[in-house]
Amino acid sequence: MDKKFNAALTGASMLLALGAAVSLPLQATAADKPAAAARAERPGPADARFKAIYTQEWKWRQSQKLEEGEDDDDSGVDTSLPRIDAATQKQRLDYWLAVMKKLDGISEKQLSAGEKVNYQVYKAQIAALIAAQQFREFEKPLNADSAFWSNLASGARRPLTTEKQLRDYLKQLADMPRYFNDEIVNMRAGLARGFTPPKVTLVGRDSSITSVTEAKSAQDTVYYFPFKTMPASMPAAQQEALRAEAVKAIETSVLPSYRKLLQFMREEYVPHAREALAAESLPDGKAYYQSKIVEFTTTSMSADQIHQIGLSEMAKIRAEMHDVIKQVAFEGDLPAFLQFLRTDPRFYARTPEELLMRSAWVAKKFDGKVSQYFGYLPRRRFAVIPVPDDQAPFYTSGRGGPGVYLVNTYNLPSRALYSVPALTLHESAPGHAFQMPVAMEQKGRPAFRNAYISAFGEGWALYSERLGVEMGMYETPYEIFGMLSYQAWRASRLVVDTGIHSKGWTRKQAQDYLHENTALSEHEIETEVDRYISWPGQALSYYLGEMSIIAARRKAEAALGTKFDIRAFHDTVLQLGSVPLPVLEARIDTFIADGGKSPYPQLD
Known part of the structure; x- marks a missing residue:
């Protein structure tokens, strides 16, 4: 079966979200640094030991059929499905524990600059795989x-x-x-x-x-x-x-x-199935939920810290929403404006084709602006297609990946047109269908670096929505509000996910919070909350990732002044591929120290 289409269609559910707390400082690898610096690197014995470990493990992992195909030329079809029985799962745990022991025996200080980031990414990856086996996540192969x-x-x-x-x-x-x-x-x-998963989500x-x-x-x-x-x-x-x-x-x-x-x-x-909603109510639940926080945010923050960040960010976004309400001269408060947006027919497509065509129009409009904001463009194109009928009723509004931008045309009164620009920027370009191919096209990087890290990938996609403002992608105040609603949607996840899984929130509390703070339709609110309930931690990736990218950009702008080039910054971020957030932050420190140079000198 088509691994690439499968990965795109099922998104994060089929993409390995990796992560662990990563210590700073870090240096960029040869593939991540400017060419001149890369040529100066001299690998040592520690590099050879590390490469032998990940080369052998990756070959074994492929034999286990655990990875999505990333090679554009891979058109083969597996003759069997993965082995997933308990004995095989125990063997995998033992294998990865042995790999981690070998990694612990390597001194990071002895690695060349060209392997230090690879080491940090790979060790976090193995830690996430071990945690999944130890908590026996293979016993729950479904969510909402x-x-x-x-x-x-x-x-x-x-x-x-x-x-x-x-x-x-x-x-x-x-x-x-x-x-x-x-x-x-x-x-x-x-x-x-x-x-x-909780019964209500099934x-x-x-x-x-x-x-x-x-x-x-x-x-x-x-x-x-x-x-x-x-x-x-x-x-x-x-x-x-x-x-x-x-x-x-x-x-x-x-x-x-x-x-x-x-x-x-x-x-x-x-x-x-269990009645309780909280991940912390599962066996060894507190440790399990914290492991999901680490996996999906690549930080060691606590649920309480994340909850407070969410509340603070929501207050800032609400202030921006009120500015838009004043701009359109709407007479009423935020709840009244949200109800207006949910019910006025002018904001909704009448046919699936209209929704698909509007999505395609936004994607093509981006093509006219891309050269002002990006130097390196991926070779891989993407198609705009509807979510299949059998999945659409419980599927998210859209999802993107290499080669595809899926648009959910089910229940059109729940698919607001003013949200299409933000959704398209997130899922297609410069979001997932742009970022993932850029990462896959980088040369000289081990194959495990193509695995997806949610905090980076989702953070970039959400940053892409904000970037749409300065790119001129939003043509009306309502579309700006759609972007803000989507920002609030992701910031509210910090509140809702931790509320459900750590603070005893009910399903209705979570639904009410989204209803009061976003313009999402009732159908979307129900499907999204059920997704958060059944998939602990994943919803935390987006906003925390975006915050990290925005902070890195502001730091670079302040340090470089007139030397700051938005194209060089974006190319530097995307050239990294999916990495833990501290690795991204360290790479931008190097970008600043190098004077804001593009990672692609040939494009200058």
Whole structure:
């Protein structure tokens, strides 16, 4: 199945969010520093030991089918699905613990400047993998936003172009009963110890299962998609033979797996899922929630600290919102203005095509301004496509990644047009569909550096929304307010996530807070709150990441004065790829010390 499409579609749920508290000071690697400085580096024995560790581990990790494909030329299809049984999970924990022991035996001071950041990123990555195994997160392979079966269905939408790919895909389908059974065994183990998403976030989520089980025929399931259009060069008889094999595989492997899963979900899992919302109510909950804070923010801040930051930032954003209300001469307070925005039909598309076209228009408008703010442009383009029908009812408003910008056209009265510019900047360009390809195109960097760190990636995407103001991307005060509402949405997550998982907030309290402080529709508020409830910590990435990037930019502007070049700053940030926030901050210190030079001298 298409790993790249799958990664983009399921977003953070399929992207490995990495992180740990990172000590300063740090230096940039050879790939992250200007070329002249990179040439002067001289690797030593510690570099060789470190490279041997990560090279061997990465090869092993790929053999475990744990990583999303990042190579644009990788068009292969796995002939089987990952091994996920408890014994395999224990072996993985033991393996990564051994890797960490080896890393602890390397003195960071002995590493060349070209490997120090790699070491910090990699060690944080291994720490996150160990924590996930120790808390047995594989026993909870679903949340309100996505699940293992919907991830598989997403990958099935990939066109396959060779007979080998199609036959390998058929072998993968044949492995589905084993894979689904292992997932059910793991989920049953989680259920026995109270390690499940809260029951309230699972209601109705079986629609993504019934979209397969209730299909009129095998040909109507998503898993038949690759066989609908096959290469014209393939003989007709061969095409028909493959289609017949596909129908048989779906009828004998896919449909029985889905039916067994549906019965398990309806009769066993959902009825007995935990009632409590807080992550801190899970087994070893305080430590578990703190591990998620570390993973998703790459800091060691406490829940209380983050909660207070959220409250403070919300107050600042509300002041900006009141300025817009005055600008449009609205007679009423903030709640009245929010109600006006939620209900006036002028702000909503009448057809899915209108929403898609507006999104595409914003993306193309960015293309006319990009050269003023970025020197290096990624080669990878992206498509604007709707979220698939089976996922759309519970999916977020949009999601982007390499090659794709997904727009949710379900329930159009909940998709405000004044929010489209901010959403598009975040998910497409210069957000996720821009930042990720830039990182992937950097040369001389180990493959593990392509893994996604949420605090950086989501922080950059949210910064992109703010950047839209100075880029002139917002044409009306209402669109400015849409951007502010999105800023408030992310800042309020700091309050809501910590409120739910550490302070005993109810689902209604969280919904009310978003209702009072953002212009999000009721449908979006419900789906977003359920996402935060079932996915502890992830919502903290965005605003804290944006704050770090803004602080780094202000520091560089103050230090460099007239030498500050916004294009060089942005290129420096994006060239790093996903890194823990302290690594980013240290790189900007180097950027300042180097006089604000571009990391791409050839573009000067």
